[in-house]
Amino acid sequence: MARVLPFPALLSTLGSQLETDRPGARGVPQPSHIRPLLEAPNPDAELERWRASGAVLRDPRPALYVVELHGPAGRLSGPPVRFLLCSLRPDAAAPLEHDPYRPRSWCAEPAITLAADDHGVLRTLLAEAAERGGVVWQGAFDGARVVLRRIEPSAVSKRIQSVLDEAPMRPLAALDEQHPTLAAVVPLSDPGLQLEPIHRALKGVETFKEETFLTLVNAYARTYELDEPLTTPRGLAAARERLATLISGQHAVLLVLPEGRGKILRFRQGLDLAHLKGAPRNPTLRSLDLALLNSLVLRTVLGIKDPEAPAHPHVFPVRELESLVQGVQSGIFQAGFALNPPPVWEVRAVMEAAATLPPWTLRVEPLPPAGLLFLDPQA
Incomplete structure (x- = not known):
């Protein structure tokens, strides 16, 4: 099982509207400000230069973060889809797919991680944490409203960690085997989460x-x-x-x-x-x-x-x-x-069987944009 931990994030100054750049390696749109980092020969070294120059500021207090993705403007939608941004230690977290996507930077691209949440406990805790969390940034990206909230160390954050210590979790991307990885954990029970076929x-x-x-x-x-x-x-x-x-x-x-x-x-x-x-x-x-x-x-x-x-x-x-x-x-x-979209119960069964899917089986919609915050390579 992987271990979810708070982390001292690197935060950058963002405008209210994130400009969409061309799709990245996975065909996923990315904010334009992250492109120079992800295309650098050594993204982590580039991120360290950003930190040294003051382009990003380090929050010395470790914390968890929740990013809320609201439906595109003009469409009927329910509650936002919530992802937990955290530091994920790769104790024994096997990817959900064979030959998973390898991020250019484990500190900048959140590794989407599915968490079994059969009774909706994690989904409820993330909603509760979002209500109490302070807003770090809010704006629009790719036609949808995005809100980033900081979750201070508290009883709720400890309950979230406790639930994830026991819940089966499977990343869709490869994790750094030597160091913590920036991860975006999403409960499979979230009604707004869509598993799309490839x-x-x-x-x-x-x-x-x-x-x-x-x-x-x-x-x-x-x-x-x-x-x-x-x-x-x-x-x-x-x-x-x-x-x-x-x-x-x-x-x-x-x-x-x-x-x-x-x-x-x-x-x-x-x-x-x-x-x-x-x-x-x-x-x-x-x-x-x-x-x-x-x-x-x-x-x-x-x-x-x-x-x-x-x-x-x-x-x-x-x-x-x-x-x-x-x-x-x-x-x-x-x-x-x-192909049809894979049903949630089918993905859950694969996780329970400790099996891995063929390469390029599924993708997740919506996705949190990279560059809202970073994991400090020196932390």
Whole structure:
């Protein structure tokens, strides 16, 4: 288990509006003021220069922080999503995914960490701490209101630490093995937290011939036609709804084809996956949509070797369904497979089984922006 601790933060002067820069390494928008730090040859050394020059000021009192992310302006939304910013000591915290993202700086990019919170205790404590915490900064980023609050050492902060000492926690990024990591812990029980899928695109796969593929995949999945093209907002919305409603007791993926065509593949029940060479040995992982796609479709039907391997020459992760459709439409990709969002209970089961997901399985929305505060490399 990892250990959550208060830390003396490095704070910078921020305006009320954080300017959005181009997406970073994970395709995530970042505030423009953090870009010189993350692109420096040695980000931690650059952060130390910022501290020495007075560009950031060190708060000598260790504390925890809560960052609140409100819904975008003009949209109906409930309570804000709250992340606990803390120092995370990597005692034995295995990442949730194989080959996790490695931050350019463990002091500047918060490692998103999911915490099991089956009864909502952590969520309630973060709300209570936010009510009592003092505002360090508030403003807007990427169309949404952001509030950073300082949680003084108190009975509430001790209760938060006590809960997290016992709760299963899994980071989505690699942690620094030698030093504490700046982490953003979020309870899985937060109703505003969205777990989004990462889709798959194919390029240069010689074995993919549409008619032959559909014939072979019929042994593992039933095919459903879509009424409208995927190149229109209405068609995309209908495809998402159809994909989500066909999975009662089963699993399905959306096959994206050229000319805006799409078909839904619903995997047949009672498939014996244990004998397949490419199927995960862990029964919990065998129930994941991505595991079924990798083992049944990519490995078995198409004969692609190690589709989960990082930087695969023929299988590419794609974050957004719109980008996947556009890539196939423009000819960048041959075809694509879109997935449903992973349900919270499924991610919780993976954590409970002490298993790890295939690379590029999921992403979290919303995300706290980097650069609200920093972990002092010298602390």
